[in-house]
Amino acid sequence: MATLQSDNDPTSKPQLEASANSMWDLHTPQYAPTDTCKVIAYTCKLIASTICNVTSHPMGSLNTMVLDVLNNMSITLRIVNVYHT
Numbered sequence: 500m501a502t503l504q505s506d507n508d509p510t511s512k513p514q515l516e517a518s519a520n521s522m523w524d525l526h527t528p529q530y531a532p533t534d535t536c537k538v539i540a541y542t543c544k545l546i547a548s549t550i551c552n553v554t555s556h557p558m559g560s561l562n563t564m565v566l567d568v569l570n571n572m573s574i575t576l577r578i579v580n581v582y583h584t
Contacts, residue, residue: 520541521544524543525541526540526541526564526566527539528561529554535561537562537582538561538562538563538581540578549568549569549570550568552566563580564579564580565579565580
């Protein structure tokens with residue numbers, strides 16, 4: 500799913516899961532188990548109802564994610580999270 504950069508091994512080591520915390524929601528793009536996902540986002544669970552991960556957006560890929568911040572179900576902010584290789 501993700502690539503973890505090791506402090507000892509600059510060639511990196513594949514990581515199967517993203518770090519998790521019970522206070523945060525993890526957002527990922529759509530990916531297959533064999534894909535290497537390069538972009539993820541975390542949001543505080545207290546505001547979870549105001550964040551929408553738009554996995555169907557045309558810009559969405561393993562390197563790009565689109566998150567909408569909602570207010571009364573209207574988009575007030577669109578965040579495009581890009582992993583630049």
